[in-house]
Amino acid sequence: MLPFSRVSIIGMGLIGSSLARAVRAKMPTVALTVHDADHAVRERVRDLDLADDVADTAGAAVIDADLVILAVPVLAMMKVAASIADDLPAGCVISDTGSVKASVLSDLSEVLPEGVSIVPAHPVAGTEKSGPDAGFATLFDGRWCILTPAASADVLAVERVREFWTRLGATVEVMDAAHHDMVLAVTSHLPHLIAYSIVGTASDMESVTSSEVIKYSAGGFRDFTRIAASDPVMWRDVFLSNKDAVLDVLQRFTEDLTALQRAIRWGDGEFLEALFTRTRAVRRGIVDQGQDTDAADFGRKH
Secondary structure (H helix, E strand, O other): OOOOOEEEEEOOOHHHHHHHHHHHHHOOOOEEEEEOOOHHHHHHHHHHOOOOEEOOOHHHHHOOOOEEEEOOOHHHHHHHHHHHHHHOOOOOEEEEOOOOOHHHHHHHHHHOOOOOEEOOEEEOOOOOOOOHHHOOOOOOOOOEEEEOOOOOOOHHHHHHHHHHHHHOOOEEEEOOHHHHHHHHHHHHHHHHHHHHHHHHHHHHOOOOOHHHHHHOOOHHHHHHHHHHOOOHHHHHHHHHHOHHHHHHHHHHHHHHHHHHHHHHHOOOHHHHHHHHHHHHHHHHHHHHOOOOOOOHHHHOOO
């Protein structure tokens, strides 16, 4: 038995369009309705035939849904949720795909009516691409999806959302929202912040031209540019919504960076080698858990 029979997705960017494709591929009998605030995106979604119905308003998209997923930037969650509050059927479940959870749980709880269940979710998957053409049905295969319901959340609703993501190929874990935000500040948010900073620094250096940066990009810098090409609106919202955790982790990173600077200045090769050996082991752990390939140059084709 399917966990949900009528699903609505609000927001048809990379994650929303991948969700639509995955639902159609893996739960083809589900009635799927979608909406995006951008008229051009809605037309493109119709052209791609990603859903049974593409609604022109968010309210129209949710009137008969038993699961509504908000796949919109984090700072837009509250406004979108408020706009559909009066159209939600009693008993439906509301979820999302944002990578910050404490603020989302608070915002949704503030504006949504009684009688609906809130089960925030974060599929830890994505690419640097955006828009409905960027999505693909296997995006969530073998990836984590973290659920962060409130302690008072309906247990059956949480289990239904867990089953939904499991059927899409994800491995699901339930976590406290504040803890999620600290974990993701380390594993996702800080790396993106560093990537934006490094690419920005390279582009601002007067002694190195932009053509040289592009022409002589080594593997490390090339990987940073991939991360730094991610959706700027989404990541702006992430940093503003998770600022406390990000600033805590950034302070620790700054202290560690200062220690590296000191080791290089004073020729402390033992310190550098010990650190690099430890970080190599972290990489091996990621590969061993199937979170990345061990192919040379990250599996790039040359």
